[in-house]
Amino acid sequence: MLTAFARAFKTPDLRKKLLFTLAIMALFRLGAHIPVPGVSFQNVQECVKESHTSGLFGLVNLFSGNALLQLTIFALGIMPYITASIILQLLTVVIPRLDALKKEGQAGTAKITQYTRYLTIALAILQATGIVATASSGTLFSGCTVGSQIIPDTSVFRIAVMVITMTAGTTVIMWLGELITDRGIGNGMSILIFTSVAAGFPSALWQIKQTGKIGGGWVPFILVIAMGLCMVGLVVFVEQAQRRVPVQYAKRMIGRRAYGGTSTYIPLKVNQAGVIPVIFASSLLYIPALIVQLSGSHSSWANWIDTNLVKSDKPTYMVVYFLLIVFFAFFYVAISFNPEEVADNMKKYGGFIPGIRAGRPTAEYLNYVLTRITWPGSLYLGIIALIPLIALGVFNVSQNFPFGGTSILIVVGVGLETVKQIESQLQQRNYEGFLR
Incomplete structure (x- = not known):
């Protein structure tokens, strides 16, 4: 297997794809550590140590690579896009217009993808507003003594800046995922989810x-x-x-x-x-x-x-x-x-x-x-x-x-699919690949 990885990096075009994917993953993790303007970084770190977050916030925190609890620019992670994709997939069964678009081939799929992007931005605005409101009220972290001091300035302008920043972060994540799909290895959104989950291991x-x-x-x-x-x-x-x-x-x-x-x-x-x-x-x-x-x-x-x-x-x-x-x-x-x-x-x-x-x-x-x-x-x-x-x-x-739970399913599933794609590209170049 190590020999196959070495051969993959020796192939010029495959090496470019792998390095490009790794660079996007590093950029994604960097954004997960940059706090949103207006957040007290010291109080957030203290609350992260004291509290425990579960339920839907725990799920969003998992998909954001612990960026939600840090209240960073990538705090929402890829969750709005996942939710939008699931909603569009369910609506395809209910709405005949979407079902007809799905059967039109590549043009219809591109149209549904565009609808998914619009819905992702709308959901990101709603989720960012809810998270900022929860953080400003002190209920985001249960059991934290300084939970109400995470956002010192709760003016309308400051809250609006935080919501816009988180929404823009989700849009950038969506763009990075599409870049990986077009110019890298594997499905971009899946790779970013894999990166978020594996970062917490x-x-x-x-x-x-x-x-x-x-x-x-x-x-x-x-x-x-x-x-x-x-x-x-x-x-x-x-x-x-x-x-x-x-x-x-x-x-x-x-x-x-x-x-x-x-x-x-x-x-x-x-x-x-x-x-x-x-x-x-x-x-x-x-x-x-x-x-x-x-x-x-x-x-x-x-x-x-x-x-x-x-x-x-x-x-x-x-x-x-x-x-x-x-x-x-x-x-x-x-x-x-x-x-x-x-x-x-x-x-x-x-x-x-x-x-x-x-x-x-x-x-x-x-x-x-x-x-x-x-x-x-x-x-x-x-x-x-x-x-x-x-x-x-x-x-x-x-x-x-x-x-266990969603983390192991995501890591193993995305890992298997990515390895299959690398294997298929190696086989196209008459290499032995991962399996002899």
Whole structure:
């Protein structure tokens, strides 16, 4: 593998792409450490040490590479773009106009991408306003004594400058991601998410060694590393697993020539939904806590929500979180893969599944297979997502526990796709690549 990396850097055009990607990643991390104008840097650092942030803020903080808690110019990270992409993907199923654009090919995809950019900026303005308002009120950091002094000047002009700066930071991140896609290696947005998540791994591992519940030291550190390697192996195994449905195309005689007669397959992944169900479940579970926080109520229902649906180490929270992930896994697969459309396309081009009649029986068979393989995929997602919550009770580092939840899924998934792209470019140049 090291030889393959050396050969990749010896190839001039591939070396340029790799160095360009690394330079953009370094620039992205630099922006994650530049504070927004008007923020008290000393008070922010003190609150970061004292407090604990979970829920949706914890998710945004993960995708921003801990830039949210630092209140930097890249505090929002790539989260607004992810949210906009998911919303547009869901609206494609509902709005016929977007569905027609999707079927138009490259021109329609470019139009949807433009809509995604506009929606990203709108969401960035909303999220920046909410985060600045939360920080100025002192509720961004729970348990911080100087939380209300993070933003000393709360005038309208200062707040507007902070919101504009964070929104501009999100726009720059979006531009950097598109630059990587065009001139670098891999998908730009995925690479930036990978960079944000991987940046928190060293500090999280060192925190386990220093301040774990079981006393810290090298024994829990090595134990977490060993468990992390097992988790990476499990995630790689499941992410690569797929059910290949065989498809045969009938042979057609046109004049004196025979066309068709080829055999292929439809790859149905076990984890067809990726990390999106975990994001949906985390966002939905944050809504009850947000309602209680905004209402300021101290009634029995507010106390129950505060006790069971806000603290992530409670059994009720874990059960609801797990069930939501399973539900959203089936929901997202249902809207992203249409068996009837696939069956119609196969019938149009003379394809059929051996032993299954074309048309409606093919759609029913694909739906049956998809439902069966989605069950283990959804259970796997739920178990992976619960690992950081369980780590809260063992190592006392839930939000920074590196091996579990969205972090391990993103790092392994993006890593596999990027390695595949480098491998394919090496094979085009008659090199051995990573696998001999």
